[in-house]
Amino acid sequence: MAVNLPLPVPASLKPVAGIALGHAEAGVRKANRKDLLVMKLAPTATVAGVFTTNRFCAAPVQVCKAHLEALRISESPIRALVINTGNANAGTGEAGLVNANATCAALAELLGCEAAQILPFSTGVILEPLPVDRIKAGLPQAVGNLQEDNWYNAAESIMTTDTQPKAASRTVTINGVTITLTGISKGAGMIKPNMATMLGFMATDAKVAQPVLEHMVKEAADKSFNCITIDGDTSTNDSFMLVATGAAALEVSDIDSPEYAALLAAVTGLSQELSQMIVRDGEGATKFITITVEDGATVEECRKIAYSIGHSPLVKTAFFASDPNLGRILAAIGYAGVDDLDVSRLNLYLDDVWVAKNGGRNPDYREEDGQRVMKQSEITVRVKLARGEAAATIWTCDLSHDYVSINADYRS
Template structure:
């Protein structure tokens, strides 16, 4: 199951970025399971990685390589996460970087590795190395759709976004792909996002954009509350758009930021829409919080509540479950008589109980839709936060219970 059509967009090629794909035979289906990004010299890269303490070997190595030099290649494999693999995992990840570096004529530190798939199994290094020549010889700027498919695991469909925007007379292109269907499914794991632009962006501005936009998109979605050992999101700026460098004081930064944000949000939302067993795309909007922390506590408590999620699956306007989740979110001194809860435009809760004007029919009408917004106004301050999630269906349980059997 998945929410909405979810077709791939027309991808604009990004000057300075080429993509290659190959099948290393890690995935038993024989589908492509290796993707290589080649970045032109002078490209700048900023990453945002999982906060899971059990982070995978490729995450540790990508962080290290990013700190050492500017990457020229990204090497992505699916089917094996190289996580929970101890010292051997680090050795294997490095061996793959060295092999690609040798074939491409760069240094190993210029290669960033990314893995997603089964946890705890040794990385099939020889298979991966064997697939590299095919991926490298096929490098081309227009292979975004194949790359989008080549990074998938339990996803039911590829995910991509692509926009162009004018920056002072120069056209900037932004294209990206993402994968993920559970926030974690350690057997076929992880959320990955790769966004590339031909804009030239000052390195600290690039890192700030990667952090902020990742935080507002990939870090605001949840399918099952689980965070993978391998999550990673990378922002690439090739610098080949022909215009001046975008700095903190650039008049075009705001425009670029909005265009990038649209791509980040599209890619993050596509993951929720393809959530395991998902039939609804749900926006949880918390307004009027006193601080970001409490806004997110409320939003995630509602988004993670199995009872709210099953009610959403059932298209049941069971507002008591939302109210109870808000009440247990850990916000001290919540004024329950002041706060308001809305389903779409319909007020559910006011004055500490069901809104007087509420009718079951109104609630039902909103709940029957595929895209649903729950708004919680805490009436405590000026902070607003948004989180996106999906419902919980029997199919989610089936997918995750039957996976390895």
């Protein structure tokens, strides 16, 4: 059901010097599937991330934040990330924190470091106790097959309702040094900014100072993982982590440097690719929709309108049906909460078709033109507000019978 989602070719996923990956079948929820991943980092690596804004943020997210905060004082670097699927360890109260910490302690013992040097991640069902014993029992297997050339298995290990692994690589040459970036992501439902049931991990061999990396991960996420929505549900576990191993001879220590701009462009580009893969694999998705709102007074109002369109079940079912029932888009714009919006100046385009002109139906609009675009698997909705210079783009998908089937059956 995925929309033009490229299946990653294992050989195309370039190893990143300084990060090794090991997977296991721990049986967290189901037997005989990869559900545990360890990512071991060189001691020179820096790590930064962005996390869910959900108030019910999961226990592992709380532990991650605490360990990254502790880093500022201790200067003991993060040495590994550990990710399990099958259980989100969210809505689990104090016991959840105990279990997340126990996972870190068990891996730390295997790797010979402190528990605070481990970052834990979980994804899966909420409100059920984490089977921490199975995870601890699976860790030796994961540590046993740690290797740099293991990104494809890593991508498979973090899948839940994803129909296929999501991974991509690219290289970029900065100051004559060729830098590698490889990333993986997962998620197909409960997807909305800021972050969702989505996990993303990206590594580069550049050397990036900690505060610079923290700045970079936020900038990249704001133009990628924070611009996608499937169902408007922001999950309790979303995280996007960026690792810079420092194995290559490129150092980025200043956010105003040309090296920073070049690396940020590559990180953002790969982040967009990985985040769009999540939308392309959206639960039940049959269409990939780009929504761009232009000429707004602020970026915030452009995003509000874009999300209002992207979340409307009526708009999403019309896309599913290839039905140019485009008045539903106007209705979604109208209730987006931009109170002083003058709709009589608004224009709406569907790809190259000018649908609404100055707030009403464009006299030249023909139903067959709208129909032609609606039948495509990739569609761009463009709204022009005539209020200013700001713009925003988000990516989403349609709402199909299969979305209902997948989410009505997920636990059974």
